[in-house]
Amino acid sequence: MNMSSRLLACHLRRFLWLCAAMLFFGCAAGAAPINGTIRIGLPDSLLHQQYVLLSEWRQYLTNRLKRPVDFVLHKKPDEATVQLDTGKLDFAWVTDYPNAHVKGRIRLLAQPLYKGQPFFTSYLIVPTYNHATSSLLQLKGAVFAFTDANQTGSYLDVRFQLLMAGEDPDQFFSKVVLTRSHREVIKAVTLGLTHAGEVDSMVWDLLARMRPEQTAQTRIVARSLPYAAPPWVANTHVDQSDFDELQRVLIGMASDAKGAELLTRIGIDGFVAGAESTFEHNIKMRRAVGAE
Amino acid sequence: MKRIFSIFNLSHRYKFPIWGSLLILLTTVVISGALLFKAYQDMRQDLINSSSSLANTLVNNVFQPLLEDDIWQVFETISAPLAVTHIQDLMLPKNILILDNDFKVVVSTTPMLIPMGTRIDQLTPEYGILIQRILNSAASPLKTYDMEDAQNIYVAAPVLNEGFSLGTLIVVHSKDVLTPRLYRTALHGGLVGLLVLLILLPINWSWGQRLARPLVLLTERMKMLRTGDIDNLETKVYPYQDEVGQLLSAYHQIVEEHEKSEALEKQIIHSERLAAVGRLAAGVAHEINNPLGGMITAIDTLKSYGEMDARTAKTVDLIARGLTQIKETVGALLVESRVKSRQLEPQDFEDIRNLVLPQARDKALLFDWRSSLARSLPLQANQVRQVLINLLLNAIHAANQKGLVICTVAEQDQALRMHVENDGAQLSQEQLLHLFEPFSPISQTGHGLGLWITYQIVQQLGGNIAVEQVNDHVIFTVTLPFEEASTA
Numbered sequence: 042m043n044m045s046s047r048l049l050a051c052h053l054r055r056f057l058w059l060c061a062a063m064l065f066f067g068c069a070a071g072a073a074p075i076n077g078t079i080r081i082g083l084p085d086s087l088l089h090q091q092y093v094l095l096s097e098w099r100q101y102l103t104n105r106l107k108r109p110v111d112f113v114l115h116k117k118p119d120e121a122t123v124q125l126d127t128g129k130l131d132f133a134w135v136t137d138y139p140n141a142h143v144k145g146r147i148r149l150l151a152q153p154l155y156k157g158q159p160f161f162t163s164y165l166i167v168p169t170y171n172h173a174t175s176s177l178l179q180l181k182g183a184v185f186a187f188t189d190a191n192q193t194g195s196y197l198d199v200r201f202q203l204l205m206a207g208e209d210p211d212q213f214f215s216k217v218v219l220t221r222s223h224r225e226v227i228k229a230v231t232l233g234l235t236h237a238g239e240v241d242s243m244v245w246d247l248l249a250r251m252r253p254e255q256t257a258q259t260r261i262v263a264r265s266l267p268y269a270a271p272p273w274v275a276n277t278h279v280d281q282s283d284f285d286e287l288q289r290v291l292i293g294m295a296s297d298a299k300g301a302e303l304l305t306r307i308g309i310d311g312f313v314a315g316a317e318s319t320f321e322h323n324i325k326m327r328r329a330v331g332a333e
Numbered sequence: 334m335k336r337i338f339s340i341f342n343l344s345h346r347y348k349f350p351i352w353g354s355l356l357i358l359l360t361t362v363v364i365s366g367a368l369l370f371k372a373y374q375d376m377r378q379d380l381i382n383s384s385s386s387l388a389n390t391l392v393n394n395v396f397q398p399l400l401e402d403d404i405w406q407v408f409e410t411i412s413a414p415l416a417v418t419h420i421q422d423l424m425l426p427k428n429i430l431i432l433d434n435d436f437k438v439v440v441s442t443t444p445m446l447i448p449m450g451t452r453i454d455q456l457t458p459e460y461g462i463l464i465q466r467i468l469n470s471a472a473s474p475l476k477t478y479d480m481e482d483a484q485n486i487y488v489a490a491p492v493l494n495e496g497f498s499l500g501t502l503i504v505v506h507s508k509d510v511l512t513p514r515l516y517r518t519a520l521h522g523g524l525v526g527l528l529v530l531l532i533l534l535p536i537n538w539s540w541g542q543r544l545a546r547p548l549v550l551l552t553e554r555m556k557m558l559r560t561g562d563i564d565n566l567e568t569k570v571y572p573y574q575d576e577v578g579q580l581l582s583a584y585h586q587i588v589e590e591h592e593k594s595e596a597l598e599k600q601i602i603h604s605e606r607l608a609a610v611g612r613l614a615a616g617v618a619h620e621i622n623n624p625l626g627g628m629i630t631a632i633d634t635l636k637s638y639g640e641m642d643a644r645t646a647k648t649v650d651l652i653a654r655g656l657t658q659i660k661e662t663v664g665a666l667l668v669e670s671r672v673k674s675r676q677l678e679p680q681d682f683e684d685i686r687n688l689v690l691p692q693a694r695d696k697a698l699l700f701d702w703r704s705s706l707a708r709s710l711p712l713q714a715n716q717v718r719q720v721l722i723n724l725l726l727n728a729i730h731a732a733n734q735k736g737l738v739i740c741t742v743a744e745q746d747q748a749l750r751m752h753v754e755n756d757g758a759q760l761s762q763e764q765l766l767h768l769f770e771p772f773s774p775i776s777q778t779g780h781g782l783g784l785w786i787t788y789q790i791v792q793q794l795g796g797n798i799a800v801e802q803v804n805d806h807v808i809f810t811v812t813l814p815f816e817e818a819s820t821a
Contacts, residue, residue: 184449215450218404221405229405234404234408
């Protein structure tokens with residue numbers, strides 16, 4: 042009976058998650074912002090089920106844009122891309138930019154600023170009891186945790202580093218575990234499920250600030266080179282005025298109190314208008330690993 | 334050993350309750366133990382049942398992620414039931430792990446202890462046995478298998494869908510989770526047991542005491558029987574007619590018989606002593622009588638024919654008087670009843686009454702005379718008269734001033750019965766013992782031979798004399814059987 046209650050709790054959690062997703066999903070999917078509602082896709086991998094924060098952010102954007110805003114939280118990185126492609130989303134914060142498949146159908150809207158720059162880095166972390174590991178190359182044959190198998194960001198970065206070191210990225214680790222969330226990477230490493238993991242610096246730093254007990258059991262072994270922060274993109278069907286309006290609101294967040302507070306809780310400094318030039322390193326890496 | 338032995342020597346007053354208490358304790362402990370064992374088995378079965386249901390649910394949930402090699406999803410799914418909650422008393426599994434078809438660990442909830450890729454033979458042997466059992470019963474329709482060792486209970490379920498197997502899911506429960514439950518059950522049971530003991534033990538104690546009481550009493554009385562300090566048992570102590578009751582009544586009988594035989598023995602000893610004294614007295618008297626007769630004759634001759642001066646004559650007189658006194662005394666000792674006299678007539682009793690009446694009047698006594706004789710009896714008249722006169726004079730003498738003397742004479746069962754009763758001072762035990770001896774110290778006026786003579790006569794007539802004290806009255810009872818020759 043107790044077991045059933047445990048399972049029930051487990052299911053309940055999923056159900057709540059679904060409900061939340063539905064909340065952000067809002068009304069039924071349409072083609073364009075006919076009734077004035079703007080639909081925005083967000084990656085769960087960066088925001089990790091912070092529903093209160095998302096709710097406040099949505100309200101903030103609604104107030105600023107003076108239009109209803111719906112958030113759609115994506116568990117998998119390509120869900121956003123697919124929905125952009127089918128026109129179900131107007132805007133999205135995507136983690137797999139630049140994805141050549143949809144590149145012609147989207148426009149770069151804005152990029153988050155981290156430590157004043159539109160670049161993220163990623164951390165190679167191991168459990169604190171692992172004092173031996175000092176570089177990625179020592180982890181050959183290890184069980185390794187990534188957020189997702191995205192050909193951008195931390196996953197791309199690690200594969201690129203391995204390639205540069207003359208290793209086969211597909212054979213280097215004995216097992217790769219994908220957690221779909223940066224926070225879960227930290228958890229997987231902490232619990233000892235994996236020997237090491239690669240996590241976005243933004244998430245690790247935010248967690249180290251907000252929940253230091255969750256990062257205390259991990260040690261940063263190496264920091265990657267900066268790569269372009271995952272950008273906000275707009276569907277091509279979005280009007281220029283809507284495009285400009287959202288870009289203005291996002292960039293203006295850092296300059297008002299509520300916006301600044303939300304940014305702190307998200308873990309970034311602010312937004313700037315997206316620039317394709319920032320993605321040069323990403324594209325280089327993608328080319329190197331054969332993704333482009 | 335000695336100590337144990339001394340326990341067996343204890344009084345039944347303690348032994349019954351102690352054995353009873355031990356029995357109750359033993360029963361309580363055995364029943365509690367059995368219940369506890371049952372509770373443990375039930376708990377274990379519950380655990381296995383819920384664990385099996387958990388395993389089945391998990392197997393359904395992890396199949397798809399396993400198929401997709403989504404290890405994190407599998408890990409999250411199997412970790413969910415292990416999350417700590419506020420619910421106490423929860424029999425959480427210790428560990429859940431999933432093996433692939435090559436019996437390597439795909440993922441476990443304790444990756445630090447059982448990391449990915451661990452082979453089954455690197456784990457404890459129990460896992461190997463479990464897997465062997467699953468392999469052996471591959472064809473069986475069972476969904477789950479369970480097994481246990483000293484510390485853990487294992488429940489395994491194949492990760493199976495439409496006959497396509499991805500591996501095996503194993504739920505491991507530490508038996509330690511049963512212990513607190515068992516402890517609580519034991520505590521609860523113990524409290525109830527204590528309550529039962531609290532009720533039963535005093536009841537048992539009182540029952541044991543009740544059962545032992547007549548036995549203990551009987552034992553004490555038995556001891557008294559040996560020391561001669563006999564008292565009748567209170568029959569109220571045990572009113573039932575079971576074995577103990579029968580034992581008590583048997584004891585009563587023994588006591589009664591014992592008392593009777595003792596009284597008889599005393600009487601025989603007394604009679605024999607009196608007889609011996611009688612023979613001695615008679616023998617001495619005879620020996621004295623013969624020379625005495627010669628001496629008295631010689632003195633008489635001397636007095637008749639001898640010429641003596643006044644001084645000698647006075648001395649001879651003195652000797653003659655002394656010898657006469659000796660003769661009287663010796664004569665009294667020589668009770669001779671064998672001399673035949675006439676038969677006893679009712680008139681004889683009237684004579685006796687008239688003889689003693691003046692003395693009774695002197696003390697202003699109430700003299701109650703009850704004689705129912707109407708015919709002459711085959712008894713020696715002189716001796717009977719002497720006996721009755723002696724007893725009456727003694728009674729009158731002993732009775733209080735203005736007191737009471739009762740004389741009853743009756744014929745009964747070929748014998749004459751005479752009762753002489755007075756209300757005078759009671760006789761002590763010591764006095765009663767020496768009552769019929771010559772020179773009795775009771776006698777304050779006579780030479781103390783009255784009762785002795787009476788006794789001797791009665792004995793010689795084949796009768797019986799007894800004394801008893803009832804209601805402050807001293808009663809002498811004489812029974813004289815009729816002479817056979819005369820009755821025939």
